[in-house]
Amino acid sequence: MGNAGVKKYVEQEYPALGRVSICRKLPGANINSANYLIGAGGRKYVLKKDTIIPRKRLELEARVLAFCKRKGAKVPEVLPTAKGAFAGRGGFLLFVFSKGKFFSGNSKEMRSFARELARLHEALLRCPVPYPAQRMNARLYNMLSPRELKRMEKKFSRRKEWAAYFSALLEASTLLAKRKRVLARPQLIHGDLQPGNVFFAGNTVALILDFGGMHRGDALCELAFAAFRFSLFDAKKLSPHAIKERVMRFAKFYGAHDISFAQLRLGFLAEIFSRISYIMRQWQKTGKSVWACDFPKQANFLECVLRCS
Numbered sequence: 001m002g003n004a005g006v007k008k009y010v011e012q013e014y015p016a017l018g019r020v021s022i023c024r025k026l027p028g029a030n031i032n033s034a035n036y037l038i039g040a041g042g043r044k045y046v047l048k049k050d051t052i053i054p055r056k057r058l059e060l061e062a063r064v065l066a067f068c069k070r071k072g073a074k075v076p077e078v079l080p081t082a083k084g085a086f087a088g089r090g091g092f093l094l095f096v097f098s099k100g101k102f103f104s105g106n107s108k109e110m111r112s113f114a115r116e117l118a119r120l121h122e123a124l125l126r127c128p129v130p131y132p133a134q135r136m137n138a139r140l141y142n143m144l145s146p147r148e149l150k151r152m153e154k155k156f157s158r159r160k161e162w163a164a165y166f167s168a169l170l171e172a173s174t175l176l177a178k179r180k181r182v183l184a185r186p187q188l189i190h191g192d193l194q195p196g197n198v199f200f201a202g203n204t205v206a207l208i209l210d211f212g213g214m215h216r217g218d219a220l221c222e223l224a225f226a227a228f229r230f231s232l233f234d235a236k237k238l239s240p241h242a243i244k245e246r247v248m249r250f251a252k253f254y255g256a257h258d259i260s261f262a263q264l265r266l267g268f269l270a271e272i273f274s275r276i277s278y279i280m281r282q283w284q285k286t287g288k289s290v291w292a293c294d295f296p297k298q299a300n301f302l303e304c305v306l307r308c309s
Helices: 003-013 055-070 107-126 146-156 166-178 219-231 240-254 261-286 292-306
Strands: 020-025 033-040 043-050 092-096 187-189 198-201 204-208 215-217
Touching: 003 020, 003 033, 003 092, 055 092, 055 107, 107 187, 107 198, 107 204, 107 219, 107 240, 146 166, 146 261, 166 261, 166 292, 187 219, 215 219, 219 240, 219 261, 219 292, 240 261, 261 292
Parallel strands: none
Antiparallel strands: 020 033, 033 043, 043 092, 187 215, 198 204
């Protein structure tokens, strides 16, 4: 849909906003969605079109966000259509525009985000919206076993940009297969808390973005993923000891005083390896993967954290 079509859609579905004066596609977003900046009635909005998530799931996502916002979490404000639903035809959601900058790596931003994550998890724990328990394509995220990996080795070696990571993948798979996993009570979690999904105003969290990967899972595993992803922001400058200190400081600000670095490390490795397993399964089945470009980044995180103990 072009800008003219988007403008017409907004004026039809959200007549209370008035005439649309600004309508342009924004750069960024991911491969499964597109964002448009909308100006109407002297205010700005962001219209998101999702090409993957079903409309019913988008409606539930918006209801979760509305609940969390009422509980004080820093989440996007979603506007309903004239008919009262949040998700419009064609997979659209309209958000109130919010300014912000991305994570710069400083400790004050880390502290603010850790505390906001705790507030978000508390709201999601209490949320009564019957959101689907599993992430989309959940089966593909099941972690590859060492045996499955070894069966893929020959085909895997044909991709030279991936082959260098095989030993790290096998090490992680073996480590994770041996762990004793004790899950906390499953609750709704964000699903992708990384620096590109958080806006800051000054050194304070302004908004936590992109809830498309939301599902029921272990909040402590999500804490581990967020702690490492933000701590690894400038990992090339950091020693394993410095990374460990950052991760534990993040957990402390979150309020998880009894969790060990070993637990956080395993939680992060499990989430990263699940994402790598998704890419590799998709690639093995079809010869391509929509997230293949993401593989080196995820594998680098895996190697970096395997060196931390």
